[in-house]
Amino acid sequence: KNQVEQSPQSLIILEGKNCTLQCNYTVSPFSNLRWYKQDTGRGPVSLTIMTFSENTKSNGRYTATLDADTKQSSLHITASQLSDSASYICVVTWNTGNQFYFGTGTSLTVIP
Amino acid sequence: DGGITQSPKYLFRKEGQNVTLSCEQNLNHDAMYWYRQDPGQGLRLIYYSQIVNDFQKGDIAEGYSVSREKKESFPLTVTSAQKNPTAFYLCASADGSSYNSPLHFGNGTRLTVT
Numbered sequence: 001k002n003q004v005e006q007s008p009q010s011l012i013i014l015e016g017k018n019c020t021l022q023c024n025y026t027v028s029p030f031s032n033l034r035w036y037k038q039d040t041g042r043g044p045v046s047l048t049i050m051t052f053s054e055n056t057k058s059n060g061r062y063t064a065t066l067d068a069d070t071k072q073s074s075l076h077i078t079a080s081q082l083s084d085s086a087s088y089i090c091v092v093t094w095n096t097g098n099q100f101y102f103g104t105g106t107s108l109t110v111i112p
Numbered sequence: 113d114g115g116i117t118q119s120p121k122y123l124f125r126k127e128g129q130n131v132t133l134s135c136e137q138n139l140n141h142d143a144m145y146w147y148r149q150d151p152g153q154g155l156r157l158i159y160y161s162q163i164v165n166d167f168q169k170g171d172i173a174e175g176y177s178v179s180r181e182k183k184e185s186f187p188l189t190v191t192s193a194q195k196n197p198t199a200f201y202l203c204a205s206a207d208g209s210s211y212n213s214p215l216h217f218g219n220g221t222r223l224t225v226t
Contacts, residue, residue: 004154032212043116043202043217051212089154091215098143098162098208100215102154 002027004092006103013110017080021106023073023090031093035064035075038087038105047075047088080110115139118203118218125197125225133188133221135203142208144186145215148172149200158201161186162208190223197225 004025013019025033032051036044048057048064050073057064061078077084090103116137125131137144143162147155157170161180175194180186186205190197201221207213 034214036215036217041220041222043118043204043219044215045217046214049212049214098160100157102156104152104154 002092002094002101004090004101004103006088006090006106008106009104010107011109013080013108015080015082015110015112019077019080019108021075021077021088021090021108023075023103025071025073025090025092025101025103027071027092027094027101029095030068030071031095033064033066033073034091034093035062035073036089036091038089040086044089077108080108082110082112084108085110116203116205116216116218118201118221120221121219123221123223125223127225128192129225130189130191131197131223131225133190133201133203133223135186135188135218136184137186137203137205137216137218138184139205139207139216140183141205141216142183143206144180145204145206146170146176146178146186146188147202147204149202149220155202158188190225197223199223 007022035047038044050066063076066073087105089105092101119134145160146158159178161167177189203218204215
């Protein structure tokens with residue numbers, strides 16, 4: 001069964017600290033993996049997209065890693081800011097590219 | 113600015129009434145999607161369309177209907193047959209020419225049925 005699991009479910013960190021969010025998937029065959037940021041009451045916004053051959057991709061203070069062998073991805077946030085408070089969603093694209101499997105997200109709260 | 117517009121942001125309806133959620137995009141994307149988001153669950157696909165005048169059911173299509181008469185528009189109707197319609201609905205689009213193009217989401221419509 002194709003699944004995407006994220007951990008932790010929620011996380012609270014102090015402003016300025018780093019954190020790492022995890023995503024494990026069983027989707028096969030795999031096309032790409034995406035990380036999205038969703039602010040409360042808004043639509044998700046794309047942070048990174050990685051294909052099978054990419055191990056790391058950065059977008060400012062966000063760095064995503066992918067291990068296609070173990071089917072694991074992580075999103076590392078450096079020097080967190082209050083505006084990083086949001087839900088972070090891992091999305092895996094299946095095979096032909098028009099079917100997406102969504103994780104349930106990690107809710108991140110950054111406190112001053 | 114290019115993007116996806118969903119309207120209204122909040123919608124309240126009485127049980128038994130049909131309601132239509134609007135989704136318009138000016139990104140010239142071929143593919144459009146409707147998702148439902150409930151607390152503690154990942155987004156679930158309701159319907160998707162890869163081209164005008166064609167659409168396919170997703171995982172939870174029962175009680176919903178769509179149309180795709182124009183490339184820019186993909187309205188979703190929540191019918192009275194949908195047993196639990198209260199949810200946050202997200203519309204998305206993608207450039208179908210590339211598997212690695214991102215999904216672009218609207219800012220959602222929160223539907224409350226009482």
